[in-house]
Amino acid sequence: MTSLPEDPSRLFGEDDRDTAVRRVQEAYAEGHISHEEMDERLHRVLTAETHRELDSVLASLPAEKADTTSTISAAGGRIKRRGPWRVPRFLKVESAYGRVYLDLSRAVIEHPVVDIELQLGTGRARITVPRDAIVDFEDLHTGWKDTRYKPRRGSGTDGPRIRISGAMGFGRLKIRHARR
Template identity: 60%
Template sequence: MSLSQDDPRTPVAEHDRDAALRRVRDAYGQGQLDHEELDARIQRVLTARTRGDLGPALAALPAEPDTAVTLSAAVGRIRRGRGWRVPRTLTVASAFGKVRLDLSRAVLEHPVVDIELQLGAGSARIIVPRDAVVELDSVVTAMKDTRYRARTRTGADGPAGPRIRITGTLGLGRLTVRHARR
């Protein structure tokens, strides 16, 4: 039986734990928690086994802001690689340029990332983390098929990683998505 990402019984993934720790620390930095409460909540986050276990540690904290960023270029390349912070919602628009996004070495702060592509004649290559779940159902291509081979998961792989939902349109270019090798 597989559990959905929203099921409280889903095991906590590293990116979930990191995001929870960041929220607790941010609340402390903004003066919403005292030192003892900070220590108690950090302990709860570090010992949480399921997403439901994270609830008490995050209770009464402000929600994370829903970040949205647009990257655009009429001509030329759009590249993001090692160490960039991936927003919750990313729109990439280019008339003639190539797009290269490496999410495998990026900082993913959200369990779900939405990427909307608006490409004219350019192509896009997206590298996702090894354990990511990729959804491509809403990508429309005019000329070339999308290239993506879903990674086969085994029970020993552990919980699924971040969900990457890719939508949008590509005119003359091709979308290639692949999982990182490591």
């Protein structure tokens, strides 16, 4: 059975639109397009109705890097990353039960925005972010305990933006900024 080629004139989903918005924003953050061009392209993405219109906005942008997504998973036990490790653009962490510890304070962060998706059943998680990081976790759904996070006083806007999303069943997420 052969599959039919995708019709570029057909409508697309919100995930496609979100991906296109992210690609335009990354192209701007990496210096490939100007602020005015980013605004114009975002307008075109947000008003596009077909794949063809969306593809025309993204055609001249650099291709997405293949190694920008990674998944760490364990049924139980401990998931731990610390020291000098390379943080992908998208990091998905999955654990049925156990502890998760991610230390980004000495990690190599090559992207202006890092998305961390947590899919945790039970157990706690702790994430240490760089001193100058900006943290957003409003898309994280917790089932039992609230997230603990105390923003740094006087933190600038030069650091990476760490966006944490996903779901945690039973357990607590603690986020803290590195001291050094």
